[in-house]
Amino acid sequence: MWQSWVEEHRNLEAQFVAIALDAVPERVGQLPEAQGVSFPILIDKDNSLGEAYRFTAVPNAFLIDEEGIIRYARYGGFSIADDPGRSELLATLAGEEVHAASRTSPPNPEARRIFKEGQEALERGEHDAALGLWREARELDPDNWIIRKQIWSVEHPELFYPAIDKDWQTEQLKREGYVR
Amino acid sequence: MLGSGDPAPEFALPDQDGRTVSLSGFRGKKVILFNFSSW
Numbered sequence: 001m002w003q004s005w006v007e008e009h010r011n012l013e014a015q016f017v018a019i020a021l022d023a024v025p026e027r028v029g030q031l032p033e034a035q036g037v038s039f040p041i042l043i044d045k046d047n048s049l050g051e052a053y054r055f056t057a058v059p060n061a062f063l064i065d066e067e068g069i070i071r072y073a074r075y076g077g078f079s080i081a082d083d084p085g086r087s088e089l090l091a092t093l094a095g096e097e098v099h100a101a102s103r104t105s106p107p108n109p110e111a112r113r114i115f116k117e118g119q120e121a122l123e124r125g126e127h128d129a130a131l132g133l134w135r136e137a138r139e140l141d142p143d144n145w146i147i148r149k150q151i152w153s154v155e156h157p158e159l160f161y162p163a164i165d166k167d168w169q170t171e172q173l174k175r176e177g178y179v180r
Numbered sequence: 181m182l183g184s185g186d187p188a189p190e191f192a193l194p195d196q197d198g199r200t201v202s203l204s205g206f207r208g209k210k211v212i213l214f215n216f217s218s219w
Contacts, residue, residue: 002214014210017201019193020217027218029196040201042193049215052189054181062213064188064203073183080214089212102181146217153219160219 003037005080012093014063019044021058023119023150027161045123046116047107047146055104056144061085063092075102111141122154131155142178188213 006016016039020028025043028034034041050056055075063072072092078085088098118133134151141147152159152172159165182188188211192202203211 012210014212015206016212016214017206018214018216019191021215022218024218025196031218034196040195042191042195042201044191044193049191049193052191053215055215058215058217060215062182062188062211064206064211064213066208066210068188068203068207070182070186070188071184073181075181078214093210097184099184104181106181149217149219164219 001081002033002039006037006039009090009093014093015039017042019049021047021050021146023122024154027153030161046119047112050107050144050146051109051112054106056107056141056146057104058146060104061089063089072098072100073102074100075104077103105143107144108141111137111144111147114140115147127154148176148178 002016002018018039019042021044022028023045025045028041028043053062057076059078060076061072061074061078061080062070065071072089074085074088080086080089084100088100092098114133114137118130118137121133122130131151131154134147138144138147138151152169159168188203190203192200195201
């Protein structure tokens, strides 16, 4: 999907860069969208980008101009194949000023610090310690979907790979007492 | 949230082969930054 977009829009001379917010990097390479691509796919294991770009959910898109200035930002629900994100991005690339309706909550820096600590524990093979720290981070930042969903995907990989079980997620949110 | 007119924060992150890629390395080009996840 991303690769075909990149090929179709080569004339726009924009560099496409995908960044996966994944604490378990191996999973990214297994995604069908990540196969045989001509653009970089970067891995942000400890959510540093969420802190810098102020988001607590994905997918997001930003268009950055030649001088390093943001010209378009859509937080949440971005798809390059679907409107409104698709049209908004193309309009911005054509020089129009577009204000995307964005939704995300600001990240909690302490939660991110604890999440990072948990990611490091996970890398050392300390699975339970990692999940304990991540749950602590989730308590501090309950609207942070990057933390919440990574707990799920590490606790219950079978509900994410190869396919995501959305019904389970709806039920799990209730079990966790999460109310928007 | 960041928006149009804000400087894009710098990052330096590994690609799938472990090579570090930074935003400043693309200076002079338009960059479409897309954030996603496997979960």
